[in-house]
Amino acid sequence: MSTRNVLDWLEDAAENAGSSPAFDMPGQALTWRQARARAKSAGSFLAARVSRQRPVLILMEKSPDCLCAMLGAVYAGCFYTPLDSSMPENRMRLIAGTLRPGLILCEEKFADTAGRIAGDALVCGWEEIGDAADEALLSQRRKQHIDNDLLYVLFTSGSTGAPKGVSITHRSVVDFVEWACEALRLPKGPRFGSQAPFYFDNSVLDIYCAMKTHGSLHLIPKGDFMFPKRLVQRLSDEKIDTVFWVPSALTAVARAQVLAENCLPGLKRVFFCGEVMPCFTLNRWREALPDADYVNMYGPTEITDVCAWYRVDRAFADTDSLPIGFPCENTRIHLIDGEICVCGACLSPGYYNAPDKTAAAFVQNPLRPEITEIIYKTGDLGEYNGRGELMFLGRRDSQIKRSGYRIELGEVEAALNAAENVALACCYYDAEKEKIIAAYTGSAEEKALKKHLKAALPKYMLPDVILRREALPRTGSGKIDRKALRQEAEHEHLIP
Numbered sequence: 001m002s003t004r005n006v007l008d009w010l011e012d013a014a015e016n017a018g019s020s021p022a023f024d025m026p027g028q029a030l031t032w033r034q035a036r037a038r039a040k041s042a043g044s045f046l047a048a049r050v051s052r053q054r055p056v057l058i059l060m061e062k063s064p065d066c067l068c069a070m071l072g073a074v075y076a077g078c079f080y081t082p083l084d085s086s087m088p089e090n091r092m093r094l095i096a097g098t099l100r101p102g103l104i105l106c107e108e109k110f111a112d113t114a115g116r117i118a119g120d121a122l123v124c125g126w127e128e129i130g131d132a133a134d135e136a137l138l139s140q141r142r143k144q145h146i147d148n149d150l151l152y153v154l155f156t157s158g159s160t161g162a163p164k165g166v167s168i169t170h171r172s173v174v175d176f177v178e179w180a181c182e183a184l185r186l187p188k189g190p191r192f193g194s195q196a197p198f199y200f201d202n203s204v205l206d207i208y209c210a211m212k213t214h215g216s217l218h219l220i221p222k223g224d225f226m227f228p229k230r231l232v233q234r235l236s237d238e239k240i241d242t243v244f245w246v247p248s249a250l251t252a253v254a255r256a257q258v259l260a261e262n263c264l265p266g267l268k269r270v271f272f273c274g275e276v277m278p279c280f281t282l283n284r285w286r287e288a289l290p291d292a293d294y295v296n297m298y299g300p301t302e303i304t305d306v307c308a309w310y311r312v313d314r315a316f317a318d319t320d321s322l323p324i325g326f327p328c329e330n331t332r333i334h335l336i337d338g339e340i341c342v343c344g345a346c347l348s349p350g351y352y353n354a355p356d357k358t359a360a361a362f363v364q365n366p367l368r369p370e371i372t373e374i375i376y377k378t379g380d381l382g383e384y385n386g387r388g389e390l391m392f393l394g395r396r397d398s399q400i401k402r403s404g405y406r407i408e409l410g411e412v413e414a415a416l417n418a419a420e421n422v423a424l425a426c427c428y429y430d431a432e433k434e435k436i437i438a439a440y441t442g443s444a445e446e447k448a449l450k451k452h453l454k455a456a457l458p459k460y461m462l463p464d465v466i467l468r469r470e471a472l473p474r475t476g477s478g479k480i481d482r483k484a485l486r487q488e489a490e491h492e493h494l495i496p
């Protein structure tokens with residue numbers, strides 16, 4: 001029977017590779033059999049407290065236990081949302097308000113925070129889970145499952161100020177992972193070096209491809225990414241053979257000049273997704289590891305991580321643009337007025353609890369008016385090159401990527417405009433300097449404004465430069481003129 005639930009893979013791994021490493025990080029390692037047992041205990045605990053198809057919010061550090069908590073939610077017939085534990089509490093509250101979880105599962109150190117954002121939700125500690133599994137209850141939940149049921153909801157930046165919860169079904173993940181394992185030529189038992197936080201969609205490939213191929217997921221401590229030499233040593237020590245990272249992480253290593261020729265002979269697969277991969281970075285990696293397989297993947301959270309891919313098959317100059325290539329199997333891409341629009345089983349059924357936002361981005365395919373066929377408008381611009389490969393040209397709105405993080409400048413502006421004594425504010429992104437520049441009018445002191453922003457936005461969204469102006473430049477139609485603001489700031493040398 002075809003796979004309808006990602007747990008089929010977990011059970012297969014536990015049965016056929018039970019004693020092989022599954023989830024590993026310094027200080028904690030689980031085999032597939034142990035991971036299944038822990039996930040089942042969590043599932044039994046959750047199923048006794050939450051009804052089917054309800055969200056379970058998870059407030060835990062990235063760890064093997066966190067993965068078991070996520071899979072436990074799935075055993076309970078629920079779906080999971082891992083939260084970035086470092087985001088401001090106000091933002092967590094917004095997310096919890098949209099999600100209305102049945103239960104928040106947290107580590108002890110986050111219990112107070114969880115209690116403050118919970119609303120009606122039960123708050124339980126991971127320590128309460130215990131070791132027991134209620135097989136009867138789990139199998140009852142499993143029987144009711146269909147592959148249209150949600151697996152997870154991941155929150156991304158929203159332009160109106162509130163994060164959007166992208167919901168994804170089992171069907172989409174099964175389809176994606178089956179494609180990925182084959183197209184990426186994953187062997188049995190690959191060793192993944194995991195960079196992506198679990199609240200970011202890139203982690204979906206790591207987790208479920210490792211599971212399906214009976215491989216292992218090695219959670220690389222976040223701090224290692226600040227020290228490229230240590231990071232490379234970690235890859236070597238842990239015999240990592242596969243990475244799927246945001247280009248920023250690969251660029252940091254390339255720029256630190258820690259890649260000597262053949263320095264990582266075990267690393268066979270270097271995959272990336274999430275933002276533009278500079279050919280400069282790619283070329284430094286290819287020089288060091290000429291035999292590795294390099295694949296550029298493209299896609300937003302709304303289409304289950306990846307909808308187009310390009311296996312690097314030729315040389316590129318440092319200044320070239322890398323194609324995003326071709327649609328994945330069972331996925332169709334239309335360029336409608338230059339915008340990349342996606343159609344297929346990978347599509348999210350929408351933003352959770354946000355029908356208006358869903359209706360704006362998931363629309364009827366204008367090329368198929370005869371039937372109901374939904375496409376997702378990515379907001380990305382594309383074109384085909386002479387070889388028929390899709391090229392990414394940028395955004396049609398003010399969404400940006402910084403260090404791999406997706407940021408709606410509109411969300412930053414909403415936070416600025418909500419601050420006390422700010423009359424009007426806006427911001428723009430200086431891609432070259434990788435800086436968000438904010439400008440405002442009003443009597444707010446910069447210090448107070450910064451404090452307000454820290455309480456409203458995750459660290460990676462905070463403006464790097466804040467300018468207080470007498471007035472903001474306007475276009476002929478009276479809108480804020482961000483281009484003119486940029487010119488003014490550059491002309492006056494206001495950006496360090």
Ligand code: AMP
Nearest residue numbers: 273274275276297298299300301392406
């Ligand atoms: P996220 O939902 O965080 O995965 O972000 C999705 C957005 O990241 C896409 O809509 C693109 O703007 C950008 N993106 C993802 N992959 C690539 C890629 N390979 N090349 C260029 N941009 C990318």
